[in-house]
Amino acid sequence: MALDTVAIASEQPNTLQPWRELGLKEDEYSRIKEILGRRPTASELAMYSVMWSEHCSYKSSKVHLKQFGEKAPHSDALLVGIGENAGVVDIGQGYAVTFKIESHNHPSFVEPYQGAATGVGGIVRDILTMGARPIAVMDPLRFGLADAPDTRRVLPGIVAGVGGYGNCLGLPNIGGEVVFDETYAGNPLVNALCVGVMRHEDIKLATAHGTGNLVVLFGAKTGGDGIGGVSVLASETFASGKAAKRPSVQVGDPFAEKVLIECSLEIFAEDLVIGIQDLGGAGLSCATSELASAGSGGMSIQLDKVPLRDPSLSPEEILMSESQERMCAIIEPAKLSRFMKICKKWDVTATVIGEVTAGKHLEITFNGELIVDVPPRTVAHDGPVYNRPIAKPAYLDSLVPTELPTLDTPDAIKAELLSLIAAPNIADKSWVTDQYDRYVQGNSVLAQPEDSGMVRIDEQTHLGVAISTDANARWSYLDPYNGAKLALLESCRNIATTGAKPLAVTNCLNFGSPEDPGVMWQFAETVRGLADICLEMGLPVTGGNVSFYNQTGAVAILPTPVIGVLGVIQDVRARTKMGIPSAGLQLIQIGNTGDNFSGSEWAHLHGQMGDHAPTPDVGTEVRLIELLLEAQPLFESAHDLSDGGLAAALTEATLRNNIGATIGLPGEFIPGGVAAALFAETPGRVLIAVDPINLSALEVLAAKYEIPLHALGSTGGDALVINHASISLTELRAAYTETLPRLFG
Amino acid sequence: MRIGVVTFPGSLDDSSALRAIRLAGGTPVPLFHASDDLMEVEAVVLPGGFSYGDYLRCGAISRFAPIMSSIIIAAEHGFPVLGICNGFQILCESHLLPGALTRNQGLHFVCTDQPLTVENISTPWTSGYALGQRLVIPIKNGEGSFQASAETLIELESEGRVALRYADKNPNGSKNEIAGITNARGNVVGVMPHPEQAVESLTGPSTDGLAFFTSILQSLVGR
Numbered sequence: 001m002a003l004d005t006v007a008i009a010s011e012q013p014n015t016l017q018p019w020r021e022l023g024l025k026e027d028e029y030s031r032i033k034e035i036l037g038r039r040p041t042a043s044e045l046a047m048y049s050v051m052w053s054e055h056c057s058y059k060s061s062k063v064h065l066k067q068f069g070e071k072a073p074h075s076d077a078l079l080v081g082i083g084e085n086a087g088v089v090d091i092g093q094g095y096a097v098t099f100k101i102e103s104h105n106h107p108s109f110v111e112p113y114q115g116a117a118t119g120v121g122g123i124v125r126d127i128l129t130m131g132a133r134p135i136a137v138m139d140p141l142r143f144g145l146a147d148a149p150d151t152r153r154v155l156p157g158i159v160a161g162v163g164g165y166g167n168c169l170g171l172p173n174i175g176g177e178v179v180f181d182e183t184y185a186g187n188p189l190v191n192a193l194c195v196g197v198m199r200h201e202d203i204k205l206a207t208a209h210g211t212g213n214l215v216v217l218f219g220a221k222t223g224g225d226g227i228g229g230v231s232v233l234a235s236e237t238f239a240s241g242k243a244a245k246r247p248s249v250q251v252g253d254p255f256a257e258k259v260l261i262e263c264s265l266e267i268f269a270e271d272l273v274i275g276i277q278d279l280g281g282a283g284l285s286c287a288t289s290e291l292a293s294a295g296s297g298g299m300s301i302q303l304d305k306v307p308l309r310d311p312s313l314s315p316e317e318i319l320m321s322e323s324q325e326r327m328c329a330i331i332e333p334a335k336l337s338r339f340m341k342i343c344k345k346w347d348v349t350a351t352v353i354g355e356v357t358a359g360k361h362l363e364i365t366f367n368g369e370l371i372v373d374v375p376p377r378t379v380a381h382d383g384p385v386y387n388r389p390i391a392k393p394a395y396l397d398s399l400v401p402t403e404l405p406t407l408d409t410p411d412a413i414k415a416e417l418l419s420l421i422a423a424p425n426i427a428d429k430s431w432v433t434d435q436y437d438r439y440v441q442g443n444s445v446l447a448q449p450e451d452s453g454m455v456r457i458d459e460q461t462h463l464g465v466a467i468s469t470d471a472n473a474r475w476s477y478l479d480p481y482n483g484a485k486l487a488l489l490e491s492c493r494n495i496a497t498t499g500a501k502p503l504a505v506t507n508c509l510n511f512g513s514p515e516d517p518g519v520m521w522q523f524a525e526t527v528r529g530l531a532d533i534c535l536e537m538g539l540p541v542t543g544g545n546v547s548f549y550n551q552t553g554a555v556a557i558l559p560t561p562v563i564g565v566l567g568v569i570q571d572v573r574a575r576t577k578m579g580i581p582s583a584g585l586q587l588i589q590i591g592n593t594g595d596n597f598s599g600s601e602w603a604h605l606h607g608q609m610g611d612h613a614p615t616p617d618v619g620t621e622v623r624l625i626e627l628l629l630e631a632q633p634l635f636e637s638a639h640d641l642s643d644g645g646l647a648a649a650l651t652e653a654t655l656r657n658n659i660g661a662t663i664g665l666p667g668e669f670i671p672g673g674v675a676a677a678l679f680a681e682t683p684g685r686v687l688i689a690v691d692p693i694n695l696s697a698l699e700v701l702a703a704k705y706e707i708p709l710h711a712l713g714s715t716g717g718d719a720l721v722i723n724h725a726s727i728s729l730t731e732l733r734a735a736y737t738e739t740l741p742r743l744f745g
Numbered sequence: 746m747r748i749g750v751v752t753f754p755g756s757l758d759d760s761s762a763l764r765a766i767r768l769a770g771g772t773p774v775p776l777f778h779a780s781d782d783l784m785e786v787e788a789v790v791l792p793g794g795f796s797y798g799d800y801l802r803c804g805a806i807s808r809f810a811p812i813m814s815s816i817i818i819a820a821e822h823g824f825p826v827l828g829i830c831n832g833f834q835i836l837c838e839s840h841l842l843p844g845a846l847t848r849n850q851g852l853h854f855v856c857t858d859q860p861l862t863v864e865n866i867s868t869p870w871t872s873g874y875a876l877g878q879r880l881v882i883p884i885k886n887g888e889g890s891f892q893a894s895a896e897t898l899i900e901l902e903s904e905g906r907v908a909l910r911y912a913d914k915n916p917n918g919s920k921n922e923i924a925g926i927t928n929a930r931g932n933v934v935g936v937m938p939h940p941e942q943a944v945e946s947l948t949g950p951s952t953d954g955l956a957f958f959t960s961i962l963q964s965l966v967g968r
Contacts, residue, residue: 258755
């Protein structure tokens, strides 16, 4: 096909263009023509279509996400906020930490291994782009029911992809989630978090300025994989009967990325770049337009200079390709030879493809012909914005309260507990997490299944960071406003339980179609809740990601805001683990239990959803966090109570080091009785083990923070004994550990 | 005492090996694959990782790195070499050690705290252990199943050249539960478990790996 140039576009205004196939709406296409004063060239159309896709432009979410700015709490810690590749926070001692979660849901459904692998690769490059050395990853994953046939196709591939890529990069995988619910069948959620560390002065931004500075593409060659990935995959639902979309999924080469990381860090260390951007969704279209838009605007690119893996690619394909392991840097000409030398040391291909110009347009030529001439801001930042219709979904009017059995006999306690801990959502996840390297780099202080992942930052000062990701999608389904708040509070509690102080928030908001007013209401409520709770807790949101169109036909996934909280710990040697370390300790529950069965795993086990999420008590949660941090030296172990309630927490705490416990639950004092004491998921509770000699000191602190303590019993023995129901640790372990291997081999 | 750690493209546990040498009291020296200069080190560690992305076969490309030509010659004259995980694979590909590491029996990458027994304490890397001592050291690999011909296995067993053996449970289908071996001379040792990840109780499941690094330092002093 003949090259469609700017000149031809002006001369032949009526050429039919495939804007609809590229995912643009009619009014969006008209708007492009209005901006350019002519029809776009084929290459311009390609750029606008990917950059104006839901995935890149946030066109449905923007009007809501601005609350994160409007309600932002004052924070001295925030060094770089929303808008850059990832936010950066100050953790003291001259260190800055950057962290972010992204989704790679749709590609992972189409091609589980590569979809998940390139999800890890993409988020790691985002972190690297900030100038940071990536130090750890986490992967919150959600699947259809564990025994559903498609879960058996999707889960092993996704887990192997996360491991295969992350392990090969040498990044410890220190946490995440594995959750099953039928709404994720056909829409698995693959969210990937990466955290990186740098010195304050090393922060890099995605900007192109300085006329005459060079645009250098380095890393892997460009191929035909992932073309239109963001516009085709991430912005549409999967309808049956459509043609296979496999070629839209990128293919990852973790070795190339590992070498790219080392090469980039050496380049950063010598301060050789002015600005840098990774090539992820929308590839070169995104990198060039964002760099130019964030700079002075002018940039010229010679597209024929881009090294190709497949020489038959058209200019539009080169612009849209999402080939992995590529970076784009802005470099002063005087520093080019040093830059090239470092690339050669690491065998990384680097090519000058253009320069920063004095103009205001991004101009792209191919073999000397002008094929793109656009104001970069209109591509990168001034995409369409939709204020989509919102309507409270009808299902909320037909919710029914839970009706669950009471636990009157030791046999009933034992039977219910064993079936709960064997449920796929509660059962041991080692089958998954043992496929991830949690040790590499030698700084992993805590990793899954601990309450948070913790990494040592400085060997001399013992400074460290902790990260936790959490979501309770069923609570979000029942009450998205409070669901988002509860997820953030749980994440903060997980951080504090291990001894770190919550500092900053990131998020990955996974929802159904924004064109469904009910889904849009869930989304709006979630963002409102999250912005409110961040303000109440004084925690800045450093960035995030929105993934829409997670639905099959008319059925949307549960609204799933995954919240990541970063915390700081001054001395990692003081961290608290979840496992009971020895016999003869007192077991204590911090916080009160209510009859919060709605949305709980136990209710789910009995086929019920319930009718309301708990109401967050922010004041109490704040005091609880303060208590946890101050009382930490008194704890022998600490474990947050969340999914599966006290029953799950006791199972995990006893099995960790194979030390039993005997506890008594006076059901008459608890609304909901013994069943609630064991299985309710009331927020704001922590299970701790303390040496009896420290008990009075703990009571003084608890009184100071007005947080109730409940003595449960003591540790020791080779069984978990609850109100005369005795379960040997062997039996407990079998129930807890056999589920996933039985399902997945 | 200068101990080198080689970084190949794709090496991952090089920084941890350097740290382990430092914690053991030695002077860690980073070495780069593209140079054949051993920088006057007295022993060398080939660290874990995915050198060259494990393309072709694990260790098959690294074996041809310039630094390896120096190491192979030195090792044939008694220079102490420890290969950990990918380093073990490189030693097998270099024919400094017999056998091969193949895909794990379960076909998955496995990261776990692995019980082991020490079977040979006559090498400079294991002399600080007691014979039969039980260790817990992480394993983390996808291709850790040790395979060798029947004759080679008989030779390794009869000459006492199995250095480490998996205890309790064979995690990957290795022949004779072999987790580590040595050459006939005893100076070259390859192990699949990662002793450099078990040198601090803060970050490892134990400190059982530290003796690999204190052993070599003591052996070099006593030489």
